[in-house]
Amino acid sequence: MPETTWSALQDPNRRAVLDLLRQRPHAVNELVGALGASQPSTSKHLRVLREAGLVHVLRDGQRRIYAIDPAPLAELDGWLAPYRALWNRSLDDLGRHLDEHPEATEPEAQRPRRRDPKET
Amino acid sequence: MPETTWSALQDPNRRAVLDLLRQRPHAVNELVGALGASQPSTSKHLRVLREAGLVHVLRDGQRRIYAIDPAPLAELDGWLAPYRALWNRSLDDLGRHLDEHPEATEPEAQRPRRRDPKET
DNA sequence: CAGATATATATCTGTCAAGGTATATCACGC
DNA sequence: GCGTGATATACCTTGACAGATATATATCTG
Structure with missing residues (x-):
């Protein structure tokens, strides 16, 4: 996956643009208004x-x-694929582990509690 | 999804670390050797x-x-979810669309422009 | 053509992050 | 406790990048 995909997505404004374009194409001035930039x-x-x-x-x-072009996102999804197995079995596995080693959890905002299949 | 997830993943070294940790936990010196950093x-x-x-x-x-903690990746996956529909139907939908509007796919780089006084 | 509108680019500036070197911290064996 | 190995942090320098302002380019209207 090209580096440009990650660096493009790293910016919140650009992700906001994608969120808008996901619904329908937009002219530039519409995006200007929506972003407030x-x-x-x-x-x-x-x-x-x-x-x-x-x-x-x-x-x-x-x-x-401007209209969205989802191909790089599909690539991102492909990059993510091998990790998917991890949190599938982690949902109960990791919860048990965290109970035994609570010091391993760093001050992170809020992660899904123990096992909650429909989070986010 | 927290901003930190994106900025953390934007760096190739850190993604390389995750790729290593995905397989098994690693000590720091192992990661140092593997990354060459x-x-x-x-x-x-x-x-x-x-x-x-x-x-x-x-x-x-x-x-x-160090061991991997896949929860933020699961969140990333969740962010990606609504886009997934796009490239799923794009596979046939877009193809049909492109047949009808081939000009829309031109890379804006070398599209024939109208009258350009000083091109190239 | 003139003027207005829509969008892109050029330039500057402040901020932030990455890599490097040096150093601090902590655990180990003696 | 001492020297050593493993890891973290402090500090510095450099480069990239976002935002702002000004300007260029292109299109439309009359």
Whole structure:
């Protein structure tokens, strides 16, 4: 998986853009309004997403309509796949382990409690 | 999903650590060797992973054994979930769409532009 | 053509993170 | 306790990146 996918997704504004584009394509000025960021800043974020292959642009007159391109996300999903086995069996396994070694849990905000199949 | 998860995963060294820890827990010096990074650098990466809740540490004498903590990855998986529908139906849907609108797929790099006074 | 609108780019600046070196901390064997 | 090995932290320097302002480019309207 290319490095650009990770660095593009690391920024919250860009993830917010993707969350919007996931529902429907948007023109730039719509995204500017939704993000509350300046227009140049938004354009720069869109450029990063474009170069990472996460979005593509269509011209509509003087507007540019941005739409999502899910391929890199599918790659991310592929990267995640081998880990999936871990938390599947961890949900009961890890809970037991944490009971025995509570010092191993660092001050993290809030992680899913013991075994709760439908979290998030 | 906490910002720390993304920023922790954005670094290739830290992803490499996770790839190692996915298989089995490792002591720090093992990770140092595997990454080819310096020991302080490795420790710093481990700290970031720890604070992101992606790994936890167990003491074994004077060693620290790091093991993976998949909960944040499960959260990432949850973030990814709503996008999954996109590339699932994209596989046939998008293909049909592209047949109808081939101009939409042009990489904006070399699209023939109208009258350009000083191109290249 | 002029002017307005939509978007991109250039430039600067402050912030933050990564890598390196040196050093501190902690556990071990003697 | 002492020297040694394992790991963490402090400090410094450098590079990348986000945000802001100004400007360029392209399109539309009249």
